[in-house]
Amino acid sequence: MNWLLVHLDTLRESLGRLLHQPVASALNVIVMGIALSLPAGFYLGLNNLQAFSRQLSSDPQVSIFMEVDAGKADVAAVEQRLKANPDIGRVEFISRDQALARLKRSAGLSDVLANLGRNPLPDAFVVTARSNDPATLESLHDQAVKWPKVEHVQLDAEWARRLDAALNVGRALVTLLAILLAVALVAVTFNTIRLQILTRRDEIEVSKLIGATNPFIRRPFLYFGALQGLAGGLAAWAIVAVGVLVLNIQLADLSGLYGALFKLEWPGTGDTLTLLAFSALLGWLGAWLSVSRHLWLIEPQ
Amino acid sequence: MNAEGGRNSMIQVSHVSKRYAGGYEALRDVTFSVESGEMVFITGHSGAGKSTLLKLITAIERPTAGSVVINGQNVSAMKAGMIPFFRRNFGLIFQDHKLLFDRNVFDNVALPLAITGFPRGEIAKRTRAALDKVGLLGREKARPIALSGGEQQRLCIARAIVNRPAILLADEPTGNLDTAYAAEIIAMFRSFNQVGVTVVIATHDADMIERLGPRILHLDHGRIAA
Numbered sequence: 001m002n003w004l005l006v007h008l009d010t011l012r013e014s015l016g017r018l019l020h021q022p023v024a025s026a027l028n029v030i031v032m033g034i035a036l037s038l039p040a041g042f043y044l045g046l047n048n049l050q051a052f053s054r055q056l057s058s059d060p061q062v063s064i065f066m067e068v069d070a071g072k073a074d075v076a077a078v079e080q081r082l083k084a085n086p087d088i089g090r091v092e093f094i095s096r097d098q099a100l101a102r103l104k105r106s107a108g109l110s111d112v113l114a115n116l117g118r119n120p121l122p123d124a125f126v127v128t129a130r131s132n133d134p135a136t137l138e139s140l141h142d143q144a145v146k147w148p149k150v151e152h153v154q155l156d157a158e159w160a161r162r163l164d165a166a167l168n169v170g171r172a173l174v175t176l177l178a179i180l181l182a183v184a185l186v187a188v189t190f191n192t193i194r195l196q197i198l199t200r201r202d203e204i205e206v207s208k209l210i211g212a213t214n215p216f217i218r219r220p221f222l223y224f225g226a227l228q229g230l231a232g233g234l235a236a237w238a239i240v241a242v243g244v245l246v247l248n249i250q251l252a253d254l255s256g257l258y259g260a261l262f263k264l265e266w267p268g269t270g271d272t273l274t275l276l277a278f279s280a281l282l283g284w285l286g287a288w289l290s291v292s293r294h295l296w297l298i299e300p301q
Numbered sequence: 302m303n304a305e306g307g308r309n310s311m312i313q314v315s316h317v318s319k320r321y322a323g324g325y326e327a328l329r330d331v332t333f334s335v336e337s338g339e340m341v342f343i344t345g346h347s348g349a350g351k352s353t354l355l356k357l358i359t360a361i362e363r364p365t366a367g368s369v370v371i372n373g374q375n376v377s378a379m380k381a382g383m384i385p386f387f388r389r390n391f392g393l394i395f396q397d398h399k400l401l402f403d404r405n406v407f408d409n410v411a412l413p414l415a416i417t418g419f420p421r422g423e424i425a426k427r428t429r430a431a432l433d434k435v436g437l438l439g440r441e442k443a444r445p446i447a448l449s450g451g452e453q454q455r456l457c458i459a460r461a462i463v464n465r466p467a468i469l470l471a472d473e474p475t476g477n478l479d480t481a482y483a484a485e486i487i488a489m490f491r492s493f494n495q496v497g498v499t500v501v502i503a504t505h506d507a508d509m510i511e512r513l514g515p516r517i518l519h520l521d522h523g524r525i526a527a
């Protein structure tokens with residue numbers, strides 16, 4: 001119980017020390033916040049992109065475009081082949097007239113289309129495969145391109161899979177960035193604690209002389225490092241949160257244009273707690289390194 | 302245990318020499334013992350080795366030869382991890398005061414209690430009691446810089462006694478004080494001694510203490526001179 005009180009006292013004292021130098025502390029916290037917000041923000045962005053790409057690639061679709069001069073018989077032949085294929089679930093036929101009608105509904109294009117005089121669009125099938133297996137889709141694509149009067153076959157999930165691969169690269173980069181900036185955060189704390197140890201030199205010396213143990217002397221510095229790191233983590237969270245808010249306002253406009261809902265998700269509770277714990281831990285580590293490095297230099301005379 | 306030491310010997314210094322890095326021999330073959338509850342003065346010219354002797358007793362410095370035994374504990378053989386706990390047996394008054402000028406009077410005196418890990422209420426109670434004993438109770442919130450030389454000395458004493466130590470070691474506690482004030486300070490030490498605290502005071506001011514007729518250890522160039 002007393003033990004706990006002693007630790008709470010140290011915590012209170014460290015907090016007091018942090019608030020006692022508001023400018024220096026604020027600068028440190030801002031630097032840490034910015035450093036942490038970069039990997040945290042990218043991480044969040046990647047997660048959002050991934051969720052988006054998952055959502056798209058969950059519909060394994062293949063679009064088959066006929067040649068513009070394909071007749072009804074050609075279309076029927078392709079439809080026949082599709083129906084015969086056991087890998088295929090649903091087949092939707094979009095005639096060139098339907099496609100044109102849809103396009104005309106899109107804002108801004110009706111004038112252009114009116115000037116064209118004739119319909120430039122082909123008949124098309126949108127085919128949904130039974131499984132998400134890339135090999136199945138691939139083989140369907142390879143077969144369909146050889147069918148007569150088929151102009152072009154497009155794997156709609158392909159770009160989503162490419163995006164997924166790119167996201168993996170992005171994730172590796174974020175990890176690298178996080179490691180680099182974690183080192184920076186440790187370095188900032190290391191230096192802050194070094195300065196503190198120097199300014200509290202007398203206190204440390206007297207404390208050692210009258211019976212303070214090394215853990216007792218170390219404790220306030222470690223708490224300070226952890227608190228400052230935690231504050232840096234909170235600042236990073238705030239920066240990311242503001243970023244999400246601002247981007248969502250922009251995305252709302254975009255959503256209006258495309259008729260789809262684009263919206264960034266907030267950092268989850270788990271991710272937020274991880275960020276805060278991680279930043280506090282880094283602050284603690286920086287302080288620990290600094291104290292280990294500098295404390296033994298102060299030997300009482 | 303030792304030829305000079307009685308059964309209740311609190312401080313036993315046997316054949317101790319101290320050579321500082323650089324080769325200067327500050328103490329040579331010093332042997333004496335202080336009984337529990339005794340009050341002893343260490344005198345000698347400047348550079349005689351008074352401060353060095355006190356530092357050896359509290360393990361601030363290590364002897365080059367010989368042994369220091371405090372209350373049955375051999376200081377020279379003590380593990381580094383034990384030294385902080387060992388030092389809590391002492392009340393120390395330093396020649397250069399070592400007051401913390403960025404903390405107020407109360408916090409300076411409370412420091413040893415915080416180090417020992419007393420709860421906050423107990424710290425406040427004991428700190429006020431110590432300040433009361435040295436007559437500084439009204440100055441709790443003052444910074445040490447705002448105190449006179451004599452008051453700063455009292456502050457050092459309050460910090461030394463707040464932990465209710467078994468041994469008080471004072472290095473020049475009356476330096477730079479006028480005779481009347483010095484007498485007052487010495488009287489204070491006598492009162493602590495009267496309640497059973499072992500007191501060792503280093504001073505070069507031999508005139509002041511002679512009329513008290515106490516036990517005196519005189520150091521001359523690092524040797525005990527009768």
Ligand SMILES: Nc1ncnc2c1ncn2[C@@H]1O[C@H](COP(=O)(O)OP(=O)(O)OP(=O)(O)O)[C@@H](O)[C@H]1O
Pocket residue numbers: 321322323325326327345346347348349350351352353354396505
């Ligand atoms: N850390 C040190 N390194 C080297 N020499 C030292 C050190 N400390 C003390 N000395 C030397 O040891 C000798 C004894 O010093 P000490 O401080 O014990 O003397 P003192 O009796 O306390 O003197 P004063 O009355 O001036 O305080 C001096 O000559 C001093 O120069």
Ligand SMILES: [Mg+2]
Pocket residue numbers: 351352353396472
């Ligand atoms: Mg001295």
